[in-house]
Amino acid sequence: MHAKIPVGILGATGMVGQRFIQLLEHHPWFEVTWLGASERSEGKPYAEAAKWRMKTAMPKHIASMMVSSAEPKGAPKLVLAALDSKAAAHIEPKFVEAGHILVSNSAALRMDADVPLVIPEVNAGHLKLVESKKAAGKGFAVTNPNCSTIGLVMALSPLQQKFGLESIFVVTMQAISGAGYPGVASWDILGNVVPYISNEEEKMEAESRKLLGDLGDGEISMADFRISAQCNRVAVEDGHTESVAIKLRRKASAEEILAAWREFRPLDGLHLPSAPPQPVIYETRPDRPQPRFDVDAGKGMATVVGRLRPCSLLDWKFTVLSHNTIRGAAGAALLNAEIMKAQGYLG
């Protein structure tokens, strides 16, 4: 039996950092050996530095692990990053510079031309962007999209492959956990809807086009569909729900669309530990998907789609749900690390 690959968690005390620790507890390939966080936490055992807010218990060996400062020194080669965007902007480049492989959930580097923005089921090929750096023994970063983008793009990817996408309209109803901790004040969201999330619409529109874009000769050309996003916060704990409408380049029947989703299993055979067996699940019940019942589909790694019906403006309307701190954050980065391992990017 091979030893597990050591991984560091950067931003280990926050909500996404805690999810990383939870998801990695019994991981067959990776093992957490280093925890990095802000100065406030540095030098304390994790149990003291972090206010644990997961429903499962804090793993024991993590509880007593000392938290390091958010500096490359001492960190293992592979680092999963869950810093907030501001901190990420000046900390992440230091890790890349120091030769680390940074698999980041932050927005800081996502749209950089030489940084792959990856959903393994959708555009694993974009990882080639880092091949020259890897060959040169340099550090590099790989990112996953924003929590509201990922469910949408997983639902769109098989449709774009089969029919082409011309226009996309999306309105989100996003869970509070997407804002981190303490995040949204209860006074602002209890019994309320907040029709604004800073910079979220811009991220969804830009990231979707990069994710579904083509890697040509060394650079990504953005997908040429038009997309309009409106983002709202609602009083849900976990799970972003999205009302979507699309116009396809080639007309498709409901049956063809359902088949495209059903048959979309691009990772079959790779045996990635965190990959959901069915990445896009179609729920036939008329009032589904719902965060209450469907957010944990595929252990929180699947995207659940429902209510496919004709749109009187574009072609089709449907609802998308995905877990925003698993598939939309920690699980996304972890699956990126897994496909990178499977394809030799970590070696």
Add this chain to the structure above:
Amino acid sequence: MHAKIPVGILGATGMVGQRFIQLLEHHPWFEVTWLGASERSEGKPYAEAAKWRMKTAMPKHIASMMVSSAEPKGAPKLVLAALDSKAAAHIEPKFVEAGHILVSNSAALRMDADVPLVIPEVNAGHLKLVESKKAAGKGFAVTNPNCSTIGLVMALSPLQQKFGLESIFVVTMQAISGAGYPGVASWDILGNVVPYISNEEEKMEAESRKLLGDLGDGEISMADFRISAQCNRVAVEDGHTESVAIKLRRKASAEEILAAWREFRPLDGLHLPSAPPQPVIYETRPDRPQPRFDVDAGKGMATVVGRLRPCSLLDWKFTVLSHNTIRGAAGAALLNAEIMKAQGYLG
């Protein structure tokens, strides 16, 4: 001082019926003299028949008023109706047949060709549809739109007048009170989003086109824009929030659109007691409107709009909020009764 006009409330014990009673408590023109409800309530004093769920106290003279059966006999000429759709379908025609003026919040008759579907600020002229019946001394019905339609159409009306509407995209996040009582089970909505409300999308699409249609030679021609609606239920008590995108026939700047909303005061000078001084209020704060803070604007009779910004797919995106049981139900019917009084339809 003139005596007040007697009004009956049909469906007096439900949520909308209770709102009618609350809004009419100190009304300068109308006075509740008759309460009709289902057999279960018949013959009981209202205080016993209704489980009162308003935040203000039940008016004393209403508490002791005896509830009648939902039959025309004994009801005054003017009846405000708040029956659920099934009951309305067979009860409302009886009242019209018996010569009553029925101002109804129900969906049963809304799309009938000879029944005006009216928002006073938008299409008061459609009331002409009933002139011949009125002249003949017959009964007739006037309806208001569905709770999710009314805020949208109030925001759209000035834009259609000034610039013309080509396409409309709307996604709703609707409050639980829109479903009546007991309505949505708490197990289904607490911490959840339900992406389905039976028949709601169809209503929004059809009613919008009738409301913004033209009354030609004795009949309404539906407005010729295209509209696509997606309806969701969220854990909000009162106030439907809607994410809207529109394409205009004539391009307009943000300033022109804001001016159209600001100057939209078609009822000025009529002194209708329930008309909000500013029917469409634009909120400049970036994260507004929100149900928590804005639902009671104009005593719940105004529509609050915010976040006007360009749309990468159509022309403009914005957020609309309106109170679903005041402006979207009881207040809507009451304002219809008021404009009918002002324009001589009740005489």
Add this chain to the structure above:
Amino acid sequence: MHAKIPVGILGATGMVGQRFIQLLEHHPWFEVTWLGASERSEGKPYAEAAKWRMKTAMPKHIASMMVSSAEPKGAPKLVLAALDSKAAAHIEPKFVEAGHILVSNSAALRMDADVPLVIPEVNAGHLKLVESKKAAGKGFAVTNPNCSTIGLVMALSPLQQKFGLESIFVVTMQAISGAGYPGVASWDILGNVVPYISNEEEKMEAESRKLLGDLGDGEISMADFRISAQCNRVAVEDGHTESVAIKLRRKASAEEILAAWREFRPLDGLHLPSAPPQPVIYETRPDRPQPRFDVDAGKGMATVVGRLRPCSLLDWKFTVLSHNTIRGAAGAALLNAEIMKAQGYLG
């Protein structure tokens, strides 16, 4: 390998019935072979009769199982019952009369002198009440307490054993799922507290004294402590939280009380499949237990206690949490069936 024991579920379509099905899906001893429900469901496959509201999927063989009427004919000898109280009052006796072993979650028979009211960790010995009926080959009923009683009594039982209880004060904050489906209307509970649950305080006070009472010569003598309960409903999905204060007959230190809870493992060695390894878990974090984080402790079968501190009126104050539809309903009945199997009451 022995065949599993066939069990019927009476009241199979409701919330607790669904929990039974969920908990029995992979049960090592029992197998669901019969589903009984009201006339409305009779003759339909379960998938059609029940609106499934669990987070896990409906088991396939259950989905296609035909629902029977709520009559003994055709039911297996062992029946787990989840009827509402009204239905239970006239249906449950029929099953007992017909010779069935009825393990019921309903309140109907709980306080009958010849019916054991059992929590296996607390008073398994009370099962002896049915021995003569069993010996005579007759049917009999065994019940579990109300959802708000069970967590309290599990926390109290080791204290009564070691120190004796003189007085108990308890105020509950109960989850909506305790009211079944549709249960509490969302309008009544969203952002609200309802300080009343019909008959709940009476049940808590009476059941606690029977559960902690002694089985003397063929009958239960009620425990002689005094108990005062106040019951509230709050906007929580699953998990009843209770603020408790107690006066002991023999003074005990905090350490002695913590030890009593820690050492309370009366089922050790019995290997009951649904028994939690640690029935009473003490949480040391100062703001716990909380439904959000602790409700699933011991797979929803443990009681979580926290905040032990002196009381200026009685002796000690603490907070109790338990899962109201698992430990407080379906899991309670199932564990009763398990201990009955282990002790030969099913044979």
Add this chain to the structure above:
Amino acid sequence: MHAKIPVGILGATGMVGQRFIQLLEHHPWFEVTWLGASERSEGKPYAEAAKWRMKTAMPKHIASMMVSSAEPKGAPKLVLAALDSKAAAHIEPKFVEAGHILVSNSAALRMDADVPLVIPEVNAGHLKLVESKKAAGKGFAVTNPNCSTIGLVMALSPLQQKFGLESIFVVTMQAISGAGYPGVASWDILGNVVPYISNEEEKMEAESRKLLGDLGDGEISMADFRISAQCNRVAVEDGHTESVAIKLRRKASAEEILAAWREFRPLDGLHLPSAPPQPVIYETRPDRPQPRFDVDAGKGMATVVGRLRPCSLLDWKFTVLSHNTIRGAAGAALLNAEIMKAQGYLG
């Protein structure tokens, strides 16, 4: 017409400061002329310094008023204070020292022997504690109790007067607004109960005994009842609900208790603008009071009581509700300022 008395608001940008501004908007006696807040806000117009979170609009003259630093210089003689406890501990004494009359909502000085802790309906006589300072032309402070104490003590005061109190048991279910802004993180409270509020139980127990204590010869002797409090946070916006049990020194019937509450109108004749006409309202409906429906009773200044019933441990049980940011904070301090004006303490 006399000029209004100028008042300053210390801590003007927080939740309670905003409530002060809202309640003073049309006040007949007082006029806001000065706003003090932390350094971050100093020198900015209020509209820019404060994120307004009230449902009514920010008063216009307040919006443009410049915010001062939290220093006595420039503040009017009468200052209403809404600082958080930490800030209050070092800022409030400076205002007293500088000769101001400080009417404070903070906990900092409440239990000081020479500072009156006052609810006008309960212990206005305690204001005499400041007479010598007033006579000497010195500054002094008057405080109101904690938001969870005030509703309880208003309900208890008439019972103590008529029957005497021996023991009190109280469990609170407190609204999120009691924690200020941002206060409780939505992740911590949505669908949850938090059984802990720092230092709240200690405050309730101590403040109740001071409020209901006697002012003997220049000092307050604490009331001699025993009181045990347990405090919980629930997902309610405004309104603390409390489950109470009491033992009286002289036995009283339910009718006598109801009469004591009904006849408790100690401020009648004083015409204080913010005093509720009926300070303690008894709700007869079996499931009331509820925050949803009753929190605004008496414009948020009344205490609503319900469910009076015998207690099997003490004498009586009942439920208390009061508005925590009006009666429990800003309204409490304002009413204190009003009675001080009426009794000559401001002159």
